[in-house]
Amino acid sequence: MRIQPTIIALALGTAFALPAQAQTEIQWWHSMGGALGEWVNDLAKEFNASQNQYKITPTFKGSYDESMTAAIAAFRAGNAPHILQVFEVGTATMMASKGAIKPVGEVMKQAGVPFDPKAYVPAVAGYYTAPNGQMLSFPFNSSTPVFHYNKDAFKAAGIDPEKPPMTWPEVASAAAKLKASGHKCPFTTSWISWTQLESFSAWHNVLFSSLNNGFGGMGTRLAFNTPLHQRHIENLGNMAKQGLFVYKGRGNAADATFVSGECAMTTGSSALYGNVTRNGKFAYGIGTLPYYPDVPGAPQNTVIGGASLWAMAGKKPDEYKGIGQFFAFLSQPEVAAKSHQRTGYLPVTIKSFELTDQSGFYKKNPGTDVSVTQMIRKTTDKSRGVRLGNFVQIRTIIDEELEGVWGGKKSAKDALDAAVKRGNEQLERFQKANRG
Numbered sequence: 001m002r003i004q005p006t007i008i009a010l011a012l013g014t015a016f017a018l019p020a021q022a023q024t025e026i027q028w029w030h031s032m033g034g035a036l037g038e039w040v041n042d043l044a045k046e047f048n049a050s051q052n053q054y055k056i057t058p059t060f061k062g063s064y065d066e067s068m069t070a071a072i073a074a075f076r077a078g079n080a081p082h083i084l085q086v087f088e089v090g091t092a093t094m095m096a097s098k099g100a101i102k103p104v105g106e107v108m109k110q111a112g113v114p115f116d117p118k119a120y121v122p123a124v125a126g127y128y129t130a131p132n133g134q135m136l137s138f139p140f141n142s143s144t145p146v147f148h149y150n151k152d153a154f155k156a157a158g159i160d161p162e163k164p165p166m167t168w169p170e171v172a173s174a175a176a177k178l179k180a181s182g183h184k185c186p187f188t189t190s191w192i193s194w195t196q197l198e199s200f201s202a203w204h205n206v207l208f209s210s211l212n213n214g215f216g217g218m219g220t221r222l223a224f225n226t227p228l229h230q231r232h233i234e235n236l237g238n239m240a241k242q243g244l245f246v247y248k249g250r251g252n253a254a255d256a257t258f259v260s261g262e263c264a265m266t267t268g269s270s271a272l273y274g275n276v277t278r279n280g281k282f283a284y285g286i287g288t289l290p291y292y293p294d295v296p297g298a299p300q301n302t303v304i305g306g307a308s309l310w311a312m313a314g315k316k317p318d319e320y321k322g323i324g325q326f327f328a329f330l331s332q333p334e335v336a337a338k339s340h341q342r343t344g345y346l347p348v349t350i351k352s353f354e355l356t357d358q359s360g361f362y363k364k365n366p367g368t369d370v371s372v373t374q375m376i377r378k379t380t381d382k383s384r385g386v387r388l389g390n391f392v393q394i395r396t397i398i399d400e401e402l403e404g405v406w407g408g409k410k411s412a413k414d415a416l417d418a419a420v421k422r423g424n425e426q427l428e429r430f431q432k433a434n435r436g
Helices: 005-017 034-050 064-076 088-096 104-111 122-128 151-156 168-180 192-203 227-241 253-259 272-279 317-331 333-343 350-358 370-375 391-406 412-433
Strands: 024-030 054-060 083-087 138-143 145-150 185-189 263-269 284-287 305-312
Touching: 024 034, 024 064, 024 317, 034 054, 034 272, 034 317, 034 333, 054 317, 064 083, 064 088, 064 305, 083 088, 088 122, 088 305, 088 391, 088 412, 104 305, 104 317, 122 138, 138 317, 145 151, 145 192, 145 370, 151 168, 151 284, 168 185, 168 227, 168 263, 185 192, 185 253, 192 227, 192 263, 192 391, 227 391, 227 412, 253 263, 253 272, 263 272, 272 284, 272 333, 305 317, 317 333, 333 350, 391 412
Parallel strands: 024 054, 024 083, 185 263
Antiparallel strands: 083 305, 138 305, 145 263, 145 284
16 A cells, blocks of 8 residues: 555654653752853853753842842742752851752752762851751852952052052051052952951951851850950941041942952952953952951951852752752862852862862962962861851841941941841841741
């Protein structure tokens, strides 16, 4: 029997009309803008091109505060993203959100992907690990505060551009020389609480809050109004009066003023490196966070910043497999090393640090290892990090109170005492809401 050509054509047409194997889409909400946003998009493209089962779709959802708020609302509405980037300040809140998240260890196990928490840089992994030893989120863009400075401005002011100030008295001295040379913004800083109180405390091996900065339980209470903290904020307040320290706003608002060359020195995230190397028009240097040389035990180590990736609860098994595969991709030594070198964020894994070191990157780019060496020092119970509930609100309170000091309206003691009192009220609220 002869089959008609039209029947064959119809059969072939039907076969070709069948849908191809559909990819599983993984929604990733993040807060990376500018050069860092391009980095995130490139990571997603690279992963998507490496296999054909899963498609990572990154979506910028505004600032860290905004993306976290949006994700909570989306979770309540039943349409949360698969992956949410949460800044370190939101860690305790995410940990307390039982039922909203799926621990990264469980995700990797379900995905059938080998996962060893010991492969990650201890100071980084430890921050995102529960008291029972379970790793809760994936360390993605971890940073630490460092000292950034404009070598050209230093030269113009007669300061050795190869010797960044190591101590706070040296910062004040350099700022005075910069001002004398005509610089209108000798020193500024971003993330006031993180750089000037949280990391300041760890760097000097003193507590920011009780119960080992919240790692010992939810009953923690703020402790950053000691004579040492008061002395530091008072010194910064005096520098502000003399025009040596210029406050440029909350969050990372000060970063742009350093990149543009307006401000000559700043303390901020190590991840500012990517922006400066791409957009700065001056010779650029990185130094360690300044300290007070008369404080015993200083410098100790700085604390983590940046963010981690949380897998949200209530997703399908195949979607968790995709999340696990993506996290495994990000953990590959070559991928993690490239991210570290491109952005200034800390290397996520020990192997990615070793790979970067062996490649000669640190020698070719002096100062890029500062963030790593500050973090891999041995930590103490006082310097492991800060993990508090309602931390976002506490940081806002600190900003509000310290703005009174920068404006010459409040003493350092009054501002810190008020911030501790108001902040403790937030901690009590969080404790009551999460009892049991």
